[in-house]
Amino acid sequence: MAEEPVAGIEPHIVPAPPLSATVVRDIYAPSTRIAPPPKRSLKIYAFDPSRGRRVGNSLSVAIEFEAVAPGPVGSRFAVVDYDGATRRFYLPVHLDDPMVLARGGLDPSETDPRFHQQMVYAVASETLERFQKALGRRVHWRRPLDADGHAIYRKPNRLSLHPHALRQANAFYSPSAHAILFGYFAADTDDYGENLPGQTVFTCLSHDIVAHETTHAIIDGIRTFFMEPTNIDVAAFHEAFADLTALFQHFAHKEVLLDTLQKTGGKLYALNLETDHAARAAGSALSMVNDDGSPRPENLIQRDIAEQNPLIALATQFGQATGMHGGLRSALGVPPRPEAIARTTEPHQRGSILVAAVFDAYFTVYLNKASPLLSLAPGNGALPQPLAELLSSNAAKMAETFFALCARALDYCPPVDLTFGDFLRALITVDLDYYPDDTDGIRDALMQAFRLRGIVADGASFFSEKSLCWPELQPDTLPAPRGLKFGDPNGLTRTEQDANGKLLRIWALENAAALGFSEKDPGDYAEESDKYEISVPSFHPMFRVAQSGELKIDMVVELVQTRTTPLYPGAHAGPRSTFMARSGVTLIIAKPSMIEGQRAQPYVRYAIAKHLTPQRLDRQRAALAASPVATHGQDGHFSIDFALLHQG
Numbered sequence: 001m002a003e004e005p006v007a008g009i010e011p012h013i014v015p016a017p018p019l020s021a022t023v024v025r026d027i028y029a030p031s032t033r034i035a036p037p038p039k040r041s042l043k044i045y046a047f048d049p050s051r052g053r054r055v056g057n058s059l060s061v062a063i064e065f066e067a068v069a070p071g072p073v074g075s076r077f078a079v080v081d082y083d084g085a086t087r088r089f090y091l092p093v094h095l096d097d098p099m100v101l102a103r104g105g106l107d108p109s110e111t112d113p114r115f116h117q118q119m120v121y122a123v124a125s126e127t128l129e130r131f132q133k134a135l136g137r138r139v140h141w142r143r144p145l146d147a148d149g150h151a152i153y154r155k156p157n158r159l160s161l162h163p164h165a166l167r168q169a170n171a172f173y174s175p176s177a178h179a180i181l182f183g184y185f186a187a188d189t190d191d192y193g194e195n196l197p198g199q200t201v202f203t204c205l206s207h208d209i210v211a212h213e214t215t216h217a218i219i220d221g222i223r224t225f226f227m228e229p230t231n232i233d234v235a236a237f238h239e240a241f242a243d244l245t246a247l248f249q250h251f252a253h254k255e256v257l258l259d260t261l262q263k264t265g266g267k268l269y270a271l272n273l274e275t276d277h278a279a280r281a282a283g284s285a286l287s288m289v290n291d292d293g294s295p296r297p298e299n300l301i302q303r304d305i306a307e308q309n310p311l312i313a314l315a316t317q318f319g320q321a322t323g324m325h326g327g328l329r330s331a332l333g334v335p336p337r338p339e340a341i342a343r344t345t346e347p348h349q350r351g352s353i354l355v356a357a358v359f360d361a362y363f364t365v366y367l368n369k370a371s372p373l374l375s376l377a378p379g380n381g382a383l384p385q386p387l388a389e390l391l392s393s394n395a396a397k398m399a400e401t402f403f404a405l406c407a408r409a410l411d412y413c414p415p416v417d418l419t420f421g422d423f424l425r426a427l428i429t430v431d432l433d434y435y436p437d438d439t440d441g442i443r444d445a446l447m448q449a450f451r452l453r454g455i456v457a458d459g460a461s462f463f464s465e466k467s468l469c470w471p472e473l474q475p476d477t478l479p480a481p482r483g484l485k486f487g488d489p490n491g492l493t494r495t496e497q498d499a500n501g502k503l504l505r506i507w508a509l510e511n512a513a514a515l516g517f518s519e520k521d522p523g524d525y526a527e528e529s530d531k532y533e534i535s536v537p538s539f540h541p542m543f544r545v546a547q548s549g550e551l552k553i554d555m556v557v558e559l560v561q562t563r564t565t566p567l568y569p570g571a572h573a574g575p576r577s578t579f580m581a582r583s584g585v586t587l588i589i590a591k592p593s594m595i596e597g598q599r600a601q602p603y604v605r606y607a608i609a610k611h612l613t614p615q616r617l618d619r620q621r622a623a624l625a626a627s628p629v630a631t632h633g634q635d636g637h638f639s640i641d642f643a644l645l646h647q648g
Contacts, residue, residue, distance in 0.1 A: 040065040040095070042105035042122040046253045047310055048206040049110045050194040050317035056255030058108050063125040070094040072121045076128060076141075078158040079117045080179075085167035093117045116163040116204050120182065123210040124161060127245060131218050134404035135411075136543055138491060141221045144178035159217055163204040169322055171203040172642035173216040175227065180213045181643075185321070193320020201321040208246040208315040208328075215242040216642060224537040225416045225560065225582060227639045229627045230620040232345060233419045235640050240351035243314055244358055244406055247331045250311045251399035257392045260311050262383055266374045266391055269332060269363040273307045312359070331359040338454035341420075347629065347645060353453050354420055360449035362402045365440050366395055398440075405431055405442070411542060412470065414610035415558040415584035417620070421457035422610075424450050428468045429606070433552075434544060475603040478514055481507040484602055486553055486591050487541045501536055508534040508559050515585050516611050517561050534561050542588075553591040554605065560584040563612075564636055567621060578636035579624055583612045 039062040051057040070092040071079045081090040093106065093114035100106060105122070109115045131139050141159050144152045165181035173180050182204035187195040195201060203209045216238060220227055229235050251257055263273035308316065313327030320326070329348065334340060334356040344350045370391055377383050383391070405427060412426035424446070431443050438444075443465055450456075451463065460467045481503055485496040492500065508515065517534060539557040546552050565581040586608040592600040624630060629645040630638045 036067075037065050039063065042095070042118055043108055043115075044119050044122050045108055045205055045207055046250075046256060047208070048315070048317035049108070049202075050320065051310070055259040056253050059253060059255070060104055061122055061126050063122060064129060068095050068121075072117065073158070074121070074125075075156045076158060077121055077124055077161055079121050079161045079163065081113060081117050081163050083164040084162075085164075090114070090117075090164070095121075110200075110202065110205065113164065116202060120161045120163050120180075120204050120210050123207055124159075124180070124214045127211045127214040127249070128218065130245075130249070130403065131215075131407055134407035136489065137540055139218055139221055141178070141217060142175055142224070163202070168647075169201075169203075169318070170643065170647050171209050171213055172646045173213050173220070174643065175220060175639065180217060182209070182213075187321035193317075195317065195321050199321075201317060203318060206315050206318055207249070209318065211246040211249055212242040212315075213642075215245040219410070222410055222538075223413070223415065223418075224558070225584070226418055228416070228580070228582075229623060229630050229638065229640055230417045230582075231419060231623050232350065234417075235347040235627070235629055235645060236350035237354065237418055237420065237423065238351075238640060239347050239645070240354035241406065243329060243331075243351065243355050245403070246314060247312065247355070247359070248399050248403040248406075251396050254392060254396070256310055257395060258388055260309060261388050261391050261395070264309070266370055266377065266383060268309075268311060268366065268395060269359075270309055271312070271330075271332070273309055329355070332356050332363075334453070336360065336449075336452035338452065341454040354423070354455070357449045357453045357455060358402065358406065358446075360452070361442065361445035362398065364445040364449065365402075365442055366398050368441060369394055369398070401440075401442075405434075408434070411556045411586075412588070412606070412608065413586065414608050415537065415560055415586050416582040417584075417610050417616070419458065420450075420455045421460075424455055425457045425460065425468055425470055426608075428465060429470045432465070432469055435547065437547060470606050470608050473604055473607060478511065478604045478607060480589055480602040480604050482601070484555060484589065486555055486602075489541075489543045492541065500539055504536045504539060504557060504559070505534065508536065515559065515607065516609050517559075517583060517585075534559050536560075550593060552593075555587075555589040555591070555602070557587040557589065558584065559587065565617070567625060567636075569621075576632050576636070579620070579632075579638055580636055581612055581617060581620065583610070585609045585611075 041060045041062050043058065043060050045051075046057050046059050066074050068074045071081075072093060072095045073079065079092070081092060082088070083090065090113035094100065095105065095118065106112065106115045106118050108119075128139060141157050143157065144154075160177070160179035162179055162181045164184060165179075166183045167185065168183045169185040170183045171181065182202070184200055184202045184204075186198045187193075187201050189197040192198075219238060219241060226234065226238065257268075260268060260273065264270040308326045310316070312331035313319075314330060315328035316326065319328040322328075329352055333352045334349075336356075341350070341353055344353060373387060373391060373394075377387060408430045409423060409426035412430050413422055427446055428443055431438065431446075435442070447463070447465065447468065457468055483499075483503055485492060485500050487493070487496055508517075512518070512534060515534075537558045537560055539555060542554045542556050544552045544554075561583045563581050564578050567577055567579050586606070587604055588606040588608075589602050590605045591602050624632075624638050627638070629641055631641045632638055
């Protein structure tokens with residue numbers, strides 16, 4: 001029986017004409033296909049599983065979209081989920097599976113290895129993209145090495161991520177494996193914090209740990225010789241910068257930032273958060289905890305226990321699971337005592353001084369800008385939602401500015417033997433280049449925060465902005481290389497790279513004396529005939545928009561001179577009895593703007609040098625020989641061993 005026609009619809013159905021092959025081709029022509037999305041959303045833990053369903057702990061991050069193979073394996077990262085303890089592979093997640101795409105990635109789970117794979121891929125990608133946005137260029141990984149120590153050139157050059165590599169309370173970047181290895185372990189059975197006694201804790205599920213380890217790999221890709229612990233600051237700087245990256249990413253988590261603003265009355269630097277009206281009645285949440293952070297006996301229910309500020313605590317689950325009462329480290333873990341830097345040698349503790357100095361400056365600038373707004377808050381300390389939203393936006397933007405400043409400062413550091421004082425000078429110089437007016441007072445805040453923690457700059461005659469900046473050369477001080485290719489914001493072509501590399505090596509040798517390099521090593525063991533080349537480990541164009549709106553173009557170049565040198569003067573040369581003594585200069589070469597249709601020749605703006613002297617050689621020998629976190633290869637090459645460093 002035929003169905004009755006729907007009311008209001010004509011019962012006559014006219015069949016569509018058959019589609020010709022031409023019409024089908026037109027419908028599915030490439031110009032009409034849907035383009036891939038610019039971003040991929042993936043779910044992660046904003047902090048770690050220990051925060052459970054608290055505000056903002058489960059969120060989605062938007063990373064650059066790319067087609068990935070199961071793993072996931074993309075152009076920059078390859079997740080390889082081999083469990084080193086059980087000797088088995090876990091089934092890899094396929095992020096391009098339609099069901100996974102439709103869900104915006106797998107839901108957070110401590111028990112599903114596929115989410116662990118998604119977590120490390122997403123957070124590592126997010127961290128890399130933050131660096132590339134700050135630097136305005138693509139970051140390249142250090143090339144993996146073969147058994148003879150020679151670089152392996154392969155495309156794409158992926159960094160491997162191993163979510164369950166080892167059964168221990170450790171996670172580390174390994175240049176030799178060209179990978180980041182994450183461990184898992186059992187929580188303490190007596191002092192286990194917010195974990196179950198003895199539960200399995202996965203370091204790959206800590207946002208802070210993934211970001212921290214990825215930063216080590218990024219710095220190693222940017223600066224070849226920052227892995228050599230030639231002084232007490234080098235390993236500490238690596239740890240500090242990795243902590244800074246992880247901590248500044250907290251301020252991109254809007255829900256957590258808003259919640260923290262409300263619970264601190266706008267004082268984002270507070271160590272603990274107000275709990276509820278009972279805490280306010282008691283005067284302060286700080287009065288409800290002991291000095292070690294544990295709750296006092298009079299806190300009878302969970303709402304009376306003050307919560308640690310998640311924005312300034314680092315790797316909370318890891319810290320609690322290993323017997324601490326809070327995060328592994330803190331943004332403000334070191335009070336401003338100038339004498340502390342002289343007696344602190346352990347890399348993490350020493351690095352915490354640098355972290356505290358940077359965050360001291362950050363919170364100082366934030367409060368200076370927030371004070372007029374906070375004065376509008378009612379007397380009970382509560383922040384109206386519109387005011388909290390405005391403060392949140394300001395805090396997030398300032399955190400992004402500070403992170404970008406720190407990342408860009410890497411380009412303004414000497415290529416070898418880095419110190420905290422060098423980094424301070426780089427920070428001041430890059431901020432002056434990008435923001436000469438300094439309307440936010442960032443440079444003064446940095447100078448004061450570093451001074452209060454005893455961090456001083458070698459070579460600076462006075463404690464002033466002008467003295468702390470690297471000295472800018474006059475245009476005719478040093479002849480710039482003629483014919484240098486500056487490329488465009490997308491980088492340099494392979495042909496341009498080859499041409500620049502050859503040009504810079506020749507130019508460096510021709511201007512060795514003017515650059516401060518010498519053909520004779522400064523030690524008394526050098527012979528008159530000893531000569532060594534000047535290498536060019538890296539060079540890249542740098543594009544920035546001045547406050548005037550003018551596009552500024554520079555080329556950042558590393559020049560390094562290396563000499564195999566006895567570790568113990570007078571000793572017989574043999575395996576592991578030498579080290580690589582290096583002298584280096586970072587050049588920043590400016591490409592002048594066009595004036596009336598004519599462009600002047602490039603000129604060297606900065607020559608940031610760190611040359612060998614007998615005193616520096618003696619200091620490097622002592623530092624390398626005494627370093628507990630360095631490996632010493634047969635060829636005399638020293639390198640930070642992050643497995644040892646993080647295990648400690």
